[in-house]
Structure formats: structure tokens, C-alpha cells
Amino acid sequence: MKRALFLATIWAMIASCGNDKQEENPYVMQGGSPEAQAAANENPAYDPERGEGKFTNVEVSPKLDAAMADKGQKVYEVKCNSCHKLTDEKLVGPGWKGVTTRRKPEWIMNFVTNTDKMLDKDPAAQAQLEICLVRMPNQNLSDDDARSLYEFMRKNDGIK
Amino acid sequence: MTYTKYLSVIGVVALVIGVNACKPKNAGNAVTGDAASKAYVAPGKYDEFYNFLSGGFSGQMSVYGLPSGRLLRVIPVFSVDPEKGYGYSEETKPMLNTSHGFVPWDDLHHPELSQTNGEIDGRWIFGNANNTPRVARIDLTTFRTAEIIELPNSGGNHSSPFITENTEYVVAGTRFSVPPDHANGDIPINTYKQNFKGHISFISVGKEDGKMDIAFQIECPGVNFDLSHAGKAKSHGWFFFSCYNTEQANTLLEVNASQRDKDFIMAVNWKKAEEYLKAGQGKKQKVRYAHNWYSDKTHTAISEIKTEVTVLDAKTLKDICYFIPCPKSPHGCDVDPTGEYIVGSGKLAALIPVFSFDKIQKAIADKAFEGDYEGIPVIKYDAAIYGEVKKPGLGPLHTEFDGKGNAYTSMFVSSEVVKWNIKDLKVLDRAATFYSVGHLCVPGGDSRKPNAKYVIAYDKITKDRYLPTGPELSQSAQLYDISGDKMQLILDFPTIGEPHYAQAVAADVIKNRSVKFFKIDENAHPYVSKGEGTTKVVREGKTVHVYATAIRSHFAPDNIEGIKMGDEVYFHITNLEQDWDVPHGFAIKGAANAELLIMPGETTTLKWVPDRVGIFPMYCTDFCSALHQEMSGYVRVSPAGSNVPLTYSTGKNLPAADAGGTK
Numbered sequence: 001m002k003r004a005l006f007l008a009t010i011w012a013m014i015a016s017c018g019n020d021k022q023e024e025n026p027y028v029m030q031g032g033s034p035e036a037q038a039a040a041n042e043n044p045a046y047d048p049e050r051g052e053g054k055f056t057n058v059e060v061s062p063k064l065d066a067a068m069a070d071k072g073q074k075v076y077e078v079k080c081n082s083c084h085k086l087t088d089e090k091l092v093g094p095g096w097k098g099v100t101t102r103r104k105p106e107w108i109m110n111f112v113t114n115t116d117k118m119l120d121k122d123p124a125a126q127a128q129l130e131i132c133l134v135r136m137p138n139q140n141l142s143d144d145d146a147r148s149l150y151e152f153m154r155k156n157d158g159i160k
Numbered sequence: 161m162t163y164t165k166y167l168s169v170i171g172v173v174a175l176v177i178g179v180n181a182c183k184p185k186n187a188g189n190a191v192t193g194d195a196a197s198k199a200y201v202a203p204g205k206y207d208e209f210y211n212f213l214s215g216g217f218s219g220q221m222s223v224y225g226l227p228s229g230r231l232l233r234v235i236p237v238f239s240v241d242p243e244k245g246y247g248y249s250e251e252t253k254p255m256l257n258t259s260h261g262f263v264p265w266d267d268l269h270h271p272e273l274s275q276t277n278g279e280i281d282g283r284w285i286f287g288n289a290n291n292t293p294r295v296a297r298i299d300l301t302t303f304r305t306a307e308i309i310e311l312p313n314s315g316g317n318h319s320s321p322f323i324t325e326n327t328e329y330v331v332a333g334t335r336f337s338v339p340p341d342h343a344n345g346d347i348p349i350n351t352y353k354q355n356f357k358g359h360i361s362f363i364s365v366g367k368e369d370g371k372m373d374i375a376f377q378i379e380c381p382g383v384n385f386d387l388s389h390a391g392k393a394k395s396h397g398w399f400f401f402s403c404y405n406t407e408q409a410n411t412l413l414e415v416n417a418s419q420r421d422k423d424f425i426m427a428v429n430w431k432k433a434e435e436y437l438k439a440g441q442g443k444k445q446k447v448r449y450a451h452n453w454y455s456d457k458t459h460t461a462i463s464e465i466k467t468e469v470t471v472l473d474a475k476t477l478k479d480i481c482y483f484i485p486c487p488k489s490p491h492g493c494d495v496d497p498t499g500e501y502i503v504g505s506g507k508l509a510a511l512i513p514v515f516s517f518d519k520i521q522k523a524i525a526d527k528a529f530e531g532d533y534e535g536i537p538v539i540k541y542d543a544a545i546y547g548e549v550k551k552p553g554l555g556p557l558h559t560e561f562d563g564k565g566n567a568y569t570s571m572f573v574s575s576e577v578v579k580w581n582i583k584d585l586k587v588l589d590r591a592a593t594f595y596s597v598g599h600l601c602v603p604g605g606d607s608r609k610p611n612a613k614y615v616i617a618y619d620k621i622t623k624d625r626y627l628p629t630g631p632e633l634s635q636s637a638q639l640y641d642i643s644g645d646k647m648q649l650i651l652d653f654p655t656i657g658e659p660h661y662a663q664a665v666a667a668d669v670i671k672n673r674s675v676k677f678f679k680i681d682e683n684a685h686p687y688v689s690k691g692e693g694t695t696k697v698v699r700e701g702k703t704v705h706v707y708a709t710a711i712r713s714h715f716a717p718d719n720i721e722g723i724k725m726g727d728e729v730y731f732h733i734t735n736l737e738q739d740w741d742v743p744h745g746f747a748i749k750g751a752a753n754a755e756l757l758i759m760p761g762e763t764t765t766l767k768w769v770p771d772r773v774g775i776f777p778m779y780c781t782d783f784c785s786a787l788h789q790e791m792s793g794y795v796r797v798s799p800a801g802s803n804v805p806l807t808y809s810t811g812k813n814l815p816a817a818d819a820g821g822t823k
Contacts (some may be wrong), residue, residue: 077691078680082711082736091811092713092787133786134712140677140738
């Protein structure tokens with residue numbers, strides 16, 4: 001009986017360990033960028049081009065959707081322009097000039113909607129954090145907001 | 161019984177009980193081995209229960225986690241709180257408005273969680289102000305005070321804010337009877353018996369929005385209404401109030417209000433009162449009271465002075481009120497989960513009377529009255545009593561229930577919690593408290609569905625329990641595991657102010673509805689800045705409005721010039737963050753005020769009147785990021801007649817002022 005109880009206890013401990021999903025702590029840096037790079041390399045599932053988040057394939061037309069870009073500009077003015085200029089000048093965060101040529105739409109949209117996870121994982125995001133030293137705030141953009149914002153970035157980069 | 165005789169009886173009873181109770185003298189022999197593991201909540205893990213404690217003379221409500229006893233939050237309610245800017249920001253100042261003007265303090269005794277069908281629904285918690293009579297409603301999605309209503313015709317709102325089982329009403333009974341507000345109050349104090357009245361207020365609560373309104377008051381004889389609880393289940397429709405000072409003394413109450421062998425529990429048929437109200441039997445009286453509420457959309461409170469209340473007269477309108485004799489200055493007035501048993505705790509009695517709702521109904525039907533008290537029928541004691549718990553201990557105060565047929569009563573004088581069975585009225589267990597226990601709390605212990613894992617005792621005196629901190633010591637709560645037959649003390653934790661009543665509820669009922677931030681798109685504050693592009697500084701005569709934003713890690717604008725002596729400056733700061741747990745603070749040198757603590761998406765205003773010419777730094781007070789120390793700025797104040805133009809900027813380091821105010 002005692003032995004059975006002991007085994008049951010052990011089993012319960014194992015079971016509970018298994019169920020114990022560790023919450024990721026967004027305020028602990030997971031290591032500098034070389035290590036992160038290595039981690040990313042060791043994890044072939046992670047696509048540094050796409051980042052991590054719900055956007056896997058964003059359809060982008062060669063022509064600008066001007067209405068959508070205007071919507072994006074409104075989001076920018078409330079939630080982004082405190083820290084990001086539209087030129088290449090760094091303010092709190094990097095300027096946006098040319099960002100759509102440097103990053104895929106999926107990466108940008110994942111980063112602005114899944115900020116904390118990406119800051120913990122993504123080598124490029126972590127490299128930027130080492131320069132800026134302020135974690136980009138999660139501004140709780142909706143999927144629509146993110147897409148409009150990307151269109152506004154394209155407009156800023158000269159897409160017509 | 162004379163006073164001296166009564167004292168000697170108490171003395172003898174104390175002796176007997178003192179011997180029987182065998183009370184441990186200190187903590188050492190009161191705590192058993194597994195107590196620590198029962199109260200342990202690992203770092204990073206949540207507690208199982210929220211425990212809401214009254215802050216007593218702090219005027220606030222504190223929130224603890226159970227079983228750990230960790231302090232989670234202090235909610236400012238009736239007292240200003242410079243830490244949160246409550247009562248200091250322009251938006252929250254109206255919350256503390258009363259008919260007496262701005263009142264920055266009160267004494268909060270009793271929290272009560274809202275209920276639906278007699279079960280805690282986790283939407284709101286109410287609190288009473290015992291000094292300047294008011295009731296507050298706290299929104300449990302934000303853990304902030306959402307509304308405060310003042311009570312006319314009242315002096316000391318003690319028997320409050322207890323609620324009916326669907327939160328139809330929250331009640332407030334005056335502890336100190338006073339002449340009604342419309343009457344001339346400039347009268348000799350010793351005309352108490354002729355001129356003083358006790359008013360009971362029934363405050364309706366909006367089903368969806370929780371908005372409070374004084375539906376009616378009942379004018380009762382001048383006595384002291386002490387505590388109350390609503391009937392539930394079968395007794396829904398009734399409310400029970402304990403009364404003391406039925407002697408109607410107006411001086412040395414300690415002696416003069418302890419003369420009668422029995423005071424009363426007053427049973428109120430509020431459904432009957434509703435009928436009279438509907439039939440237009442209420443009298444409209446001219447009064448003045450404040451009604452204040454806060455909007456999470458405008459992030460601003462509004463205070464309105466109301467001038468009328470409807471009063472029902474308990475003497476002429478029959479069948480609303482009945483008095484039930486209850487031994488010696490009853491304090492607690494508690495109704496068991498079935499609604500059948502009403503427990504009065506005669507704080508000077510050596511027994512606990514338990515009344516039966518069914519018997520009370522029968523007594524009323526049979527007119528089993530022993531007479532009347534100022535026109536209110538007094539039911540015969542024997543016709544209402546179910547039974548008495550004999551010699552439970554000394555100084556019974558308050559009773560909570562476990563829903564399994566047991567009651568837990570606090571004994572102030574003999575410092576113990578006594579568990580007894582409601583049916584056979586037998587004492588089952590005793591546990592010592594350290595020391596002089598006042599209220600008790602079982603999670604849901606005054607509802608129809610107690611969740612009886614713990615009873616918490618709130619002690620008035622701690623003496624040797626904690627490290628000494630000078631003459632003033634922390635008061636304390638003590639947590640007992642009541643899952644077994646015997647109560648087991650597992651934890652002490654210090655409290656803020658003085659804890660009176662408390663409420664506890666399973667965390668799941670509340671935690672998932674917690675607001676994480678306010679949506680900036682929905683911010684309807686008249687001085688909001690939605691984005692840095694909209695920030696500005698506007699002069700209107702001698703008033704200057706600063707529309708500013710805060711985001712990690714700067715203010716916009718952060719350089720302001722052209723403020724002059726004699727100006728009144730309003731900093732309207734909008735926190736642009738849209739994430740959880742990222743408040744920003746705002747403070748400016750010399751402000752005769754407090755800081756602002758601005759939640760994400762919120763706009764809050766600090767009024768500042770510069771008192772001298774010079775440069776005034778301002779900064780963020782809440783460590784927000786690695787560049788928090790950089791989150792600061794300057795305001796230049798010039799003499800009254802100066803021609804320095806009004807300018808503002810962020811990120812411009814120009815030698816000369818930037819006249820256009822562009823950024």
C-alpha cells in the first residue's frame with residue numbers, strides 16, 4: 001500500500017511537471033544576438049525571414065492601396081510616431097525609411113503584433129534591441145491595423 | 161439588572177470560560193506542523209482566493225491573496241492616495257465631493273461583493289463610509305472606485321453596505337441617529353428622544369451598469385443601527401438590522417446605552433416598503449447629497465448634488481418594520497445560507513441568540529407582540545427565537561457560515577473563533593485568536609453558497625505578534641483552515657489601517673475579467689492627445705492647458721516655455737502605451753499636489769500653479785524602461801509681465817525658442 005502510494009506520488013509529480021507549461025517571461029533577455037543567432041540556427045523551424053506570429057503569407061499587390069495606407073497612417077500617428085520617424089533617423093526606435101525593402105511583410109506584421117515573443121527569439125529584433133535598449137511596446141494592433149500599417153510603410157517607401 | 165451586577169456576572173462567566181477555553185498563551189503552541197505548506201504559494205503562482213479587506217480608518221480597501229496573505233493592491237476609496245493620484249488628479253477630485261465639500265478621508269468598515277441569486281458574481285464590491293455617510297461601488301474589472309453616493313438624514317453609516325441577493329439594493333443604516341436634514345438641527349442635544357431619528361437607506365443598483373440611486377429611506381425611531389444582512393432564499397424580501405442604544409441615550413453611551421436587558425434586531429419587509437413607495441406613500445424631502453461617478457471612457461469623474469429623497473415613515477406605514485428583542489446591545493446580524501436563521505450577536509451577552517425566519521413570520525401573522533416601541537410592533541422574544549448557543553465565549557460579535565450547517569462566531573473579549581452547529585446549537589470547536597478578534601470572513605460566508613476552505617479572523621490588537629515598530633503596531637489577519645473538523649491556524653498577515661469586515665471569493669470569479677489597459681481609440685477624455693502629432697500647449701487667459709503624451713521613454717512636449725507667474729497650468733497626460741502593466745508617472749517640482757499615475761490608454765490631469773520664476777524639472781515616476789531615467793523635461797516659468805512666447809517642443813535642441821511651437 002505504502003509503495004503504491006509512493007509510486008502514485010511520483011507519477012503525480014511527473015504528470016504535474018509535464019503539464020506545467022512554463023510561461024515565457026518577456027522581461028528576461030534570452031541572450032545576445034550571436035547566441036540567439038545560434039539558437040535560431042539550431043532551430044530550423046524558426047524562419048528569421050518570417051519571424052514568429054500568425055502571418056505566414058501576406059498578399060501584397062504591386063500597386064499601393066491608398067485607402068489602406070491612409071488607415072495605416074492614422075494608426076501610425078496614435079501608436080507609433082512617438083518613437084519612429086518616417087525618415088531613416090533613429091528616434092527611440094529606428095526610422096522607417098526603407099523598412100519594406102529590408103524586411104518581409106510577414107516579419108513586420110508579426111513583429112508589430114507579436115512583439116514580446118519576437119523580441120525574445122528573433123535575431124534581428126534582438127540586435128535592434130541592443131542598439132535601442134527600449135523594448136518595443138506591444139501596442140495591441142489588430143490584424144487589420146498591422147496590414148494597414150504595412151501599406152503605409154510601403155507608401156513611405158515610395159510605392160505608388 | 162444594574163450595571164455593577166451585570167459586571168459581576170460577566171466576571172464569573174469569564175472565569176468559567178477562561179478555564180474551559182484553555183487558550184494558548186502565545187503562538188508557539190497554536191501552530192501545527194503542516195501550516196506552512198498549507199499557506200505556501202510558490203513564487204509566480206496565483207493564490208486561490210481574493211480577500212478584500214476594509215481598511216478601517218485608512219478609508220481604503222486592500223486586496224490580499226489567500227492562502228498566501230500577499231498584499232496585491234490597495235484600492236483608494238474614501239481617502240486621497242497620493243501614490244495613485246486619487247483625489248489629487250483633476251479627474252478624481254469629484255469622487256470625494258460631498259454636501260460638505262471635498263472630504264479627503266473616511267473610515268471604511270465593510271466590503272460586500274455583489275451577488276446574483278445569492279452567489280457572489282464578482283462584478284462589484286461595495287464599501288461604506290462610517291464618518292461622512294456614503295457608499296462606494298468598486299468596479300472589479302479595474303479594481304477602482306467607480307461610484308460614491310452620499311446619504312442624507314444620516315450620521316455615521318455603519319450598518320452598510322450589505323446587499324440583497326440579486327444586488328437589487330445596497331443598504332445603509334445610520335449608526336448615530338440625528339434630526340432629519342430638513343428639520344432644524346439647532347436644538348439641545350438632550351432632546352434626542354423627541355427629535356432624533358434613525359434613517360435606513362435602500363440604494364438601488366443598476367442591473368447592468370451598477371449605477372446607484374437612493375430608491376427610498378425608512379424613517380425609524382432614534383436608535384443606533386449597527387449591522388445588517390439581507391434575508392436570502394426563503395427570507396429574500398426581508399432585511400435585518402441590529403440596533404443598540406434603544407435607551408436613546410445621548411451621553412456616556414458606554415454606560416447609558418447598556419441598561420436594557422435586550423435591545424433589538426429590526427426586521428424590515430422591503431417588498432412591503434416597495435409597495436408603499438409605488439402607492440405614493442413616500443414623502444419627498446428637501447435634502448442635499450452628492451452623487452459621484454467615474455467613467456472609464458472619459459477617464460473622468462462627475463459629481464452631482466441631488467436635492468430630494470423619498471422617505472417612508474415606519475410608524476404610520478404598517479408592516480414594514482418589526483422589532484425583535486435581542487440580548488444586550490447586539491452587534492453582528494447574520495443570516496445563514498438557507499435564509500432561515502438570523503444570528504444576533506449580543507456583544508455584552510454570554511449567549512448567541514438564533515432567530516427563526518419561519519417563527520418570525522408566524523409571530524407576525526399571530527400578532528404575537530409584547531407591545532410596541534415608538535409605534536413599531538415588538539415581537540415576543542419566545543415567538544421569534546429558535547434557540548440560544550449557551551456559553552459560547554465572551555463578547556460574541558460576528559458570525560459567518562460554511563454552508564454545511566455550521567456557524568463561526570468571533571468572540572472579542574475571549575479572543576477566539578467558536579464553531580457551532582446551527583441545528584443543535586452545540587459548540588463544536590474553538591480556536592484562539594491573537595488578539596481581540598473583530599470580524600470573520602469565510603469565502604462566500606454571508607452568501608447562499610459559501611466556499612468554506614478557510615475562515616479568516618481580523619484582529620484588533622497584535623501586541624507581540626510582529627517585530628515592534630514603535631507605539632503603533634500593524635493590525636492583523638489570521639487564516640484558519642476549516643476543511644477538517646477542527647480549525648487550524650496556518651498564517652498571520654499584517655493589514656493596512658484597521659480591518660473590519662472582509663469578503664473573499666475564488667479568484668476564478670474575478671481574475672479573467674481584469675482590464676489590462678484602456679483602448680486609446682475609445683478614450684473620450686476632452687483633453688486626450690491621440691498621438692504625439694496632436695500634442696500642444698494652449699493658453700486661455702491665465703489658464704494653460706498642456707496636451708501631452710507619455711510613452712517609453714519620453715513626454716511630448718518635454719520643453720515648455722512661456723509659462724508666467726499667475727498662470728494655472730493643467731498637464732493633461734495621455735499614456736499612449738497599449739500593453740499591460742506599463743503605467744507612466746508624472747511629477748513636477750513644487751507641485752502642491754501629488755503625482756499622476758497614468759494607466760495605458762488613459763488621460764489624467766495634474767493642476768500646477770508655479771510659485772516662483774525659474775526652471776522646473778518634470779519626470780516620469782514609474783520605472784518604465786531602461787531609459788526611464790531619461791524620461792524627463794523642463795518647464796520655464798517667467799515673471800508675470802514677461803514677453804517670453806509660449807512654445808513647446810520635443811527633441812529640438814535649439815539655442816533660441818522655437819516660436820511656432822512645431823516639433
